[in-house]
Amino acid sequence: MMPSIKELSREPELFSSGHRACTGCGEVLAVRQVLLAAIKPVACVMPTGCLEIVSTIYPHTAWQVPMFHSAFENAAATISGMEAAYRVLKRKGKITEDINFIAFGGDGGTYDIGFQALSGAVERRHRFLYVCLDNEAYMNTGIQRSSATPLGAHTTTSPAGKVKPGKLEWRKDIVEIMIAHDIPYAAQATVWNWNDLANKVRKALSINGPSFINVLVPCPLGWGYHSSQTITLSKLAVETCFWPLYECENHKYRLNYVPKEKLPVTEWLKLQDRFRHLFRPENKSLLDAFQEEVDRRWEQLNKKVKCFD
Amino acid sequence: MIVAKTGNEAMAYAMKQCRPDVVAAYPITPSTEIVQIFSSFVADGLVDTEYVPVESEHSAMSACIGAAASGARAMTATASQGLALMHEMLFIAAGLRLPIVMCVASRSLSSPLNIHCDHSDSVASRDSGWIQIFCESSQEGYDSVIQAVKIAERAYLPVIVAIDGFILSHCMERLEILSDEEVSDFLGEFKPNYSLLDTKNPITVGPACLPDSYFEHKRAEAEGIRQAKGIIEEVIEEYRKRFHRYYPVIDEYQAEDAEVVVLAMGSTVGTAKIAVDELRAQGKKVGALKLRFFRPLFSEKLVASLRKFKVVGILDRAEAMNSYISPLATEIRAALYHQTEKPLIVSYVYGLGGREITQEDIKVVFEELIHIKETQKVKDEVSYIGVR
Numbered sequence: 001m002m003p004s005i006k007e008l009s010r011e012p013e014l015f016s017s018g019h020r021a022c023t024g025c026g027e028v029l030a031v032r033q034v035l036l037a038a039i040k041p042v043a044c045v046m047p048t049g050c051l052e053i054v055s056t057i058y059p060h061t062a063w064q065v066p067m068f069h070s071a072f073e074n075a076a077a078t079i080s081g082m083e084a085a086y087r088v089l090k091r092k093g094k095i096t097e098d099i100n101f102i103a104f105g106g107d108g109g110t111y112d113i114g115f116q117a118l119s120g121a122v123e124r125r126h127r128f129l130y131v132c133l134d135n136e137a138y139m140n141t142g143i144q145r146s147s148a149t150p151l152g153a154h155t156t157t158s159p160a161g162k163v164k165p166g167k168l169e170w171r172k173d174i175v176e177i178m179i180a181h182d183i184p185y186a187a188q189a190t191v192w193n194w195n196d197l198a199n200k201v202r203k204a205l206s207i208n209g210p211s212f213i214n215v216l217v218p219c220p221l222g223w224g225y226h227s228s229q230t231i232t233l234s235k236l237a238v239e240t241c242f243w244p245l246y247e248c249e250n251h252k253y254r255l256n257y258v259p260k261e262k263l264p265v266t267e268w269l270k271l272q273d274r275f276r277h278l279f280r281p282e283n284k285s286l287l288d289a290f291q292e293e294v295d296r297r298w299e300q301l302n303k304k305v306k307c308f309d
Numbered sequence: 310m311i312v313a314k315t316g317n318e319a320m321a322y323a324m325k326q327c328r329p330d331v332v333a334a335y336p337i338t339p340s341t342e343i344v345q346i347f348s349s350f351v352a353d354g355l356v357d358t359e360y361v362p363v364e365s366e367h368s369a370m371s372a373c374i375g376a377a378a379s380g381a382r383a384m385t386a387t388a389s390q391g392l393a394l395m396h397e398m399l400f401i402a403a404g405l406r407l408p409i410v411m412c413v414a415s416r417s418l419s420s421p422l423n424i425h426c427d428h429s430d431s432v433a434s435r436d437s438g439w440i441q442i443f444c445e446s447s448q449e450g451y452d453s454v455i456q457a458v459k460i461a462e463r464a465y466l467p468v469i470v471a472i473d474g475f476i477l478s479h480c481m482e483r484l485e486i487l488s489d490e491e492v493s494d495f496l497g498e499f500k501p502n503y504s505l506l507d508t509k510n511p512i513t514v515g516p517a518c519l520p521d522s523y524f525e526h527k528r529a530e531a532e533g534i535r536q537a538k539g540i541i542e543e544v545i546e547e548y549r550k551r552f553h554r555y556y557p558v559i560d561e562y563q564a565e566d567a568e569v570v571v572l573a574m575g576s577t578v579g580t581a582k583i584a585v586d587e588l589r590a591q592g593k594k595v596g597a598l599k600l601r602f603f604r605p606l607f608s609e610k611l612v613a614s615l616r617k618f619k620v621v622g623i624l625d626r627a628e629a630m631n632s633y634i635s636p637l638a639t640e641i642r643a644a645l646y647h648q649t650e651k652p653l654i655v656s657y658v659y660g661l662g663g664r665e666i667t668q669e670d671i672k673v674v675f676e677e678l679i680h681i682k683e684t685q686k687v688k689d690e691v692s693y694i695g696v697r
Contacts, residue, residue, distance in 0.1 A: 041508035045375070056516035066505040069515035070374050070401050077368035081333055081375025081383070084359035086506055088330045089381060091357065095506055117371065120364030 003037055003198045011036045012064070019062040021054040024227025026217030026234060027133045028054070029191040031104060034131055034215075035065065037198035039205045042100045043086075045079040047109035048072040050140040051133065073113040075103040076121035076130060083126045100205045101128035107148035108138045111172050122181045122210045129204045129211045132174060135219040143222045147172040150242075151293065152286045153274045155222075160277040165286055170293055178212040179248045185211040187247035187256075191218075192234035196245050196256050203249070216243045224273020236268040241298040246305070253304040265294045314484045316447040316477035320386065320412040320470070321346035323454035325356045326492035327410070330381035330499075333361035333372035337391035338424045339474040340414035344386055366391035370398035370409075377407035378514050380504030382458070384409065388474055389416035392430040396437070399467075403438025404530060405515060408461035408499075411439075412454060413471040414478040415575065415626075417662045425663020426474040428575065431603065432627040432636050438530055440468040440537060441603040443574035445560075447472065447482040452554055455487070458496055459544045464537040465502070473576040475663065487552060495551060534605050541602065558607045559614055560599035563589055567596030569678040572615075573624040574600050574637070577659070577666055581624070584671035595675050600637070608644040615645060618652045620682045622674050624694075626660045634691045655687055659694035670694050 014035040021028045027050055035042070043066040046052055052069045055062040070078050079101050089095045105114055110132040118130060137155050138144040145158040151170045154160040158167035178186040185207045189197040197215065204211035218234050220227040237243035238257060242265055245257040266287065269275040278287045314322065321343045324332070332351075334344040351360040359376075363369045369385050376383040387395060392413060402409050415431055417423045431441055442457060444450040450472040457468040472478055487495075503512055518526055541558065549555040560578070563585050564570055571581050578599040588595045598614065598621075615621055625635030633639065638656035645651045657674060660666045674694065681687055 043379075043505050043508060053517055056513050058516040058518040058522050061513035061516060063513050064511060066508060066511045067513045068375065068378055068505050069513075069517075070371060070405070071397060074368060074371035074398070077363060077371035078375035080361055080363065080368070081331060081372030081377075081381075082379045082505060084331045084333070084361050084372065085376040085379035085381035085383075088357065088359040089379070089506065092330075094380075097508065099506060099508060116364060117368050120368055123364070124361070 003202060005195070008036045008198060014064040015055070016062045016064060018060070019055045020057065021050070022221055022227065024220045024230045026191050026219060026230050027051055027135060029230070030131070030133050030197070030215045030217050033191060033194050033197050034102065034201050037201040038102065039100055039202065041065070041097060042102050043082060044068070045075050045082065045103045047075040047105050047114055049106040049109055051104055051106065053140055072109055074117050075105045075109055075114055077117040079103045079128050080121045080124065080126045083128055103128060103130045105130065105132055106139070107132060107134045107136060107146045111147045111174050119181065122178065122183055122212070125209050127209055129201070129213065132212070132214045133217045134214055135217045135222055136171070137222050139219050139222045148174070151290050152278045152283070154277060155274070165277060165283050175212070175214050183212055184209045185247070185249050187212070188214045188243065189245060190216045190234040190238055190243060192231050192238065193245060193257065200247060222274070225271050229271060233268065233271060236263065236271070239263045240265045240268045240294065242268055242294050244298060244301055246301060252308045253301070255301070255305050265291050310486050310488070312484050312486055313481050314447065315342070315479055315481050316450055316472045317342035317414065317479065318346055319447040319451040319484055320454055320472065321350070322486065323451045324384055324412065325350045326487065326489050327384065327455060327458045327496060328356060328382070328493065329358050329384040331359045331361065331373065331376035331383045332385060333363050333369045333376065333383070334385045334387070335363050335366045335369045335391060337366065337388050339416060339478045340386045340388040340412060342478070343412050343414070366394040367398060370395040370402065373409045374398060374402050374405065374407055377402070377409050378405065379506045380501040382499040384411065386412040388414045389418055389424070389430045392434060393418060396434065399434055399437035399439055401515070402467045404526070406465040406530070406533065407467060408465055409467040410454065410457045410461050411467065411469050413469050414474040415471045416474040423662035426476050426626070427661045427663070428471070428626040429628070431469060431471050434469070435604065435636070438466070438534060439604060440464070440466055440534070440541070442468065442470045442601060443603055444470065444472050444477070445576055445578045445599060447477050448484055449556055450477060451484060451486065452548065452556065455492055455495065456544050456548055460537070460541055462499055463544065464533065464540045466533055466537055471575070476576045491552070495548070538605050538607060556601060558602050559610050560601065561614060562597040562599070564596030564598060564614070566594055568594045568619045569675060569682055570596040570598050570618050571622040571624055571671060571674060571678070572598040572600060572637070572641070574603060575626065577624060577626065580666060580668050581671050584668040584675065587668065588672060588675055593675070593679065606640060606644070611641060611644055612648060615641070615652055616648060616650055620655065620678045621652045622655045622657055622678045624657050624659055624674070628658055628661065653681060653685070653687055655681060656691040657694050658691060664695055666695060
């Protein structure tokens with residue numbers, strides 16, 4: 001089951017170089033890692049977003065696997081139709097090979113505008129893996145807030161101004177919402193821990209039904225950091241317990257990584273321009289609230305894990 | 310075989326005989342029964358279709374798009390708000406040249422909420438790139454679904470087959486149905502030009518096109534719907550030859566020596582034909598025209614037909630809200646613009662939100678049109694039949 005780095009290095013690159021993503025883009029790292037680990041052959045879908053714009057400017061494509069983009073809010077509905085077509089054409093003998101289906105959506109196309117279609121597709125138990133490439137805002141349209149944007153973050157629609165200190169709400173917990181759908185497999189991962197992500201992809205694709213992986217993909221432009229720091233930031237998100245690596249397989253929670261020493265969340269926040277204003281004295285309460293919420297969620301997750309020990 | 314069926318039953322039965330690979334749908338009045346009946350066919354194993362009961366019409370069309378791009382024969386049914394919710398996806402289905410067939414039980418659009426018949430839903434989808442067939446009877450609805458599958462798969466364009474909500478969808482008619490084998494033989498297997506499930510030959514479908522290529526794609530799509538006219542006529546002819554049922558793109562009724570005609574789409578044409586019969590009995594030279602295809606608009610044929618008449622009353626079951634005249638009248642006036650010999654065009658809006666139209670109403674229209682012929686004066690740019 002567990003793919004080694006040697007094994008993965010022999011896999012063909014299915015997302016080719018020459019795409020137009022920014023230097024240090026976490027999203028395309030995640031796509032490459034997912035495709036390397038995927039049990040082939042795969043057919044993919046993506047909603048409108050960064051990924052589409054950087055990888056499919058006609059007449060070029062970076063995709064070495066079938067890829068379909070139709071609109072912003074319907075990746076899960078589109079893949080439902082593809083998977084239904086696959087089932088019937090296989091039954092009729094028009095297709096013989098086993099194909100896995102993967103949808104890649106950003107946080108906008110997943111948490112917000114695409115949520116209804118995702119909820120419906122999961123309820124109907126289509127067999128596909130939905131990978132949310134979560135960079136915590138609508139990066140493609142110019143860094144607007146999404147319901148994945150953390151508390152206090154500066155975005156172009158939740159700007160830190162004279163009376164409002166960035167986004168006023170905490171992020172939506174999409175993995176828990178997917179688990180509440182009674183999904184057979186849901187997990188959270190990062191591009192820093194490639195091994196953990198690869199394992200999760202393998203596991204998800206081996207399940208007969210829907211599966212969901214939320215991958216934190218740092219965005220140099222949207223978060224405001226140097227493009228060399230993408231892996232550092234995705235690692236710090238885990239080490240501060242802002243982004244725990246965990247999975248829930250058939251109702252059983254499991255932590256996949258426990259930091260040796262839980263770092264204060266400021267270690268992650270301070271490297272990003274979008275949180276810079278939180279470090280001003282008048283915003284100390286927000287910074288404290290951020291830490292409290294990270295702690296609360298971490299404790300709650302640990303309780304869930306213990307319940308199933 | 311002769312059976313008694315409602316319009317919705319007729320449409321569902323035709324869908325079954327077309328053997329779609331995937332049907333994705335969300336129920337909406339008055340097309341709901343199409344989906345319900347089709348689900349019972351699936352539940353009883355009468356058709357080997359993957360039925361995807363999605364959570365919205367937007368997802369219904371999205372799933373059909375995914376299925377069609379994967380090489381499957383895909384169909385759905387909707388109406389009104391459902392069609393409006395699909396609006397975004399209609400353009401994508403047509404832009405990607407996917408041969409999806411959709412049954413529509415035509416209905417008004419909110420607001421105010423009204424579930425009854427008019428053509429506002431299909432007319433609002435006018436510029437989406439879908440072929441649109443309006444049917445006079447459930448029999449025509451049944452036959453049109455079968456024709457639509459062949460037209461869609463030859464033209465590589467999606468097709469709407471519209472029957473009037475409630476008036477046809479819920480009323481029972483005598484229906485002549487073909488055998489399953491006859492329909493299968495007529496349609497053959499769907500052989501897609503490409504498929505997303507051909508993983509050995511991977512393709513990217515639905516890329517982003519910048520100003521250097523978007524225009525060419527749209528130009529090609531426009532050419533596709535122009536060329537669909539020839540394909541439509543071929544399919545209608547094949548159907549006539551094989552099953553002896555003929556529905557021309559423009560159906561002229563008692564029009565050969567008529568001076569004054571009304572033109573309509575859908576079930577009202579039947580009402581108009583009765584009004585024509587009654588007036589003909591009184592020696593009046595009146596006729597009726599049925600426009601079967603709203604898209605593509607067979608403008609050359611329309612011009613050739615309309616040129617012969619003195620006055621044409623266009624009956625529109627929708628408003629264009631253009632502060633001018635009704636939707637179909639606008640288009641037909643435009644089609645006639647270059648003609649030196651042309652009839653006076655009079656625009657009528659009728660039947661919005663299920664308001665009844667009777668042969669008496671149409672006879673009143675004919676009296677007006679005859680008066681206009683005599684005086685050569687059109688008083689109102691648009692008249693509203695039966696509005697209080």
